Amino acid sequence: MERLTTLDELRKNIAILACIEETKAPFVSCYLNLEKGDLSYRKIFEDRALAMRNTLEVEACSDFDTAIDQIKHYLAEQLRPGAKGVALFSRHFRGGAFFLPMQFAAPLPDWIAVYPSPNLFHLMALKDTYHRYVVLLANKAWVRILEVNLGAVTIKAWTEQPELRERVGREWTKAHYESHRRERTSRFLKEQIRLLERLMAAGGHTHLILAGDPRLTGEIRRALPKSVAGNLVDTIPAASWDKQDDVVAATLSAFIECEEQESQAVAARFVQGIRTQGRAVAGATACLDALRQQRADMLLLARDHLPEPGWRCAACGVLRIEPHAPAACPECGKQSVQPVDATVELVRLAGQQDCPIEVVDHCDPLMALGGIGCLLRY
Numbered sequence: 001m002e003r004l005t006t007l008d009e010l011r012k013n014i015a016i017l018a019c020i021e022e023t024k025a026p027f028v029s030c031y032l033n034l035e036k037g038d039l040s041y042r043k044i045f046e047d048r049a050l051a052m053r054n055t056l057e058v059e060a061c062s063d064f065d066t067a068i069d070q071i072k073h074y075l076a077e078q079l080r081p082g083a084k085g086v087a088l089f090s091r092h093f094r095g096g097a098f099f100l101p102m103q104f105a106a107p108l109p110d111w112i113a114v115y116p117s118p119n120l121f122h123l124m125a126l127k128d129t130y131h132r133y134v135v136l137l138a139n140k141a142w143v144r145i146l147e148v149n150l151g152a153v154t155i156k157a158w159t160e161q162p163e164l165r166e167r168v169g170r171e172w173t174k175a176h177y178e179s180h181r182r183e184r185t186s187r188f189l190k191e192q193i194r195l196l197e198r199l200m201a202a203g204g205h206t207h208l209i210l211a212g213d214p215r216l217t218g219e220i221r222r223a224l225p226k227s228v229a230g231n232l233v234d235t236i237p238a239a240s241w242d243k244q245d246d247v248v249a250a251t252l253s254a255f256i257e258c259e260e261q262e263s264q265a266v267a268a269r270f271v272q273g274i275r276t277q278g279r280a281v282a283g284a285t286a287c288l289d290a291l292r293q294q295r296a297d298m299l300l301l302a303r304d305h306l307p308e309p310g311w312r313c314a315a316c317g318v319l320r321i322e323p324h325a326p327a328a329c330p331e332c333g334k335q336s337v338q339p340v341d342a343t344v345e346l347v348r349l350a351g352q353q354d355c356p357i358e359v360v361d362h363c364d365p366l367m368a369l370g371g372i373g374c375l376l377r378y
């Protein structure tokens with residue numbers, strides 16, 4: 001069984017997939033949601049595979065079948081029990097094969113396509129939405145520091161607070177005992193904050209969520225150094241008997257909500273940028289130019305964007321965003337023109353340049369401008 005994919009691995013794999021050379025062989029991109037069980041995703045996969053096979057030319061079918069078999073084999077043998085989403089990229093042809101599977105603790109939609117190159121949109125959307133963050137979970141008896149990476153949890157530190165031995169007695173009044181206890185707790189929390197600061201710096205973390213006993217998380221929040229306080233996303237109450245999985249699920253919802261707010265802020269910057277000449281562009285053609293000139297700072301895509309018809313010449317690589325493909329390429333004259341979905345090409349170009357993609361949920365101006373836009377570098 002394979003491991004769950006981390007954010008760093010996802011970044012590397014996006015770069016690999018974005019740079020894959022096209023061949024005549026069909027490339028299968030397969031995203032499956034595993035939450036409803038194997039009967040559900042197997043049926044979806046088999047139905048889609050059969051439908052796609054009927055659209056292929058006869059000579060492509062055997063390569064396609066081999067690519068599909070490799071996916072089936074992986075699904076039958078390699079899935080981890082905790083995985084909620086799987087993404088598989090498979091291509092086969094004489095003289096070469098490519099297979100890249102990834103499993104995630106975060107869910108993915110059911111989405112399967114055959115195309116000359118990999119379709120990266122859902123990988124980029126997953127990276128944008130789930131990303132990674134740190135949780136500091138504090139209770140009276142212990143503090144735990146967790147890393148949530150694409151929805152998967154690892155415990156980075158777990159420290160118990162030493163028990164207080166002193167008892168209220170002859171020489172310890174209750175008030176004295178209480179003030180002593182508070183002081184010890186404060187000292188303990190300060191140590192934990194220093195540990196948190198070190199772990200966040202070492203891991204390059206930029207998002208933090210506090211969870212646990214509200215009195216303690218309040219005290220921690222007030223004591224956070226500026227560098228860490230600026231990264232605080234949210235604070236969530238949790239009892240010491242709450243299951244860690246439930247607490248993490250609550251932090252994940254808070255994180256996704258914060259990510260949505262961030263994406264609304266990006267959308268607002270985009271709208272402002274369109275009003276101000278030279279800060280943003282809209283539409284697939286302008287985005288394509290910006291990406292080609294390496295001027296794109298961020299690509300914005302509406303979550304429910306429509307495919308953008310275009311064509312590309314396999315001989316010279318020219319890509320145009322226009323609905324009707326000419327019989328021969330106007331640049332090189334060869335008859336190697338194929339229709340393409342320009343969005344797929346734009347996402348691939350962004351992936352090659354490590355240009356982030358922001359998936360925007362509700363933004364009417366962006367939809368009115370074709371559902372695709374780009375923030376420009378200054």
Ligand SMILES: [Zn+2]
Pocket residue numbers: 313314315316317318329330331332333334
């Ligand atoms: Zn050409």
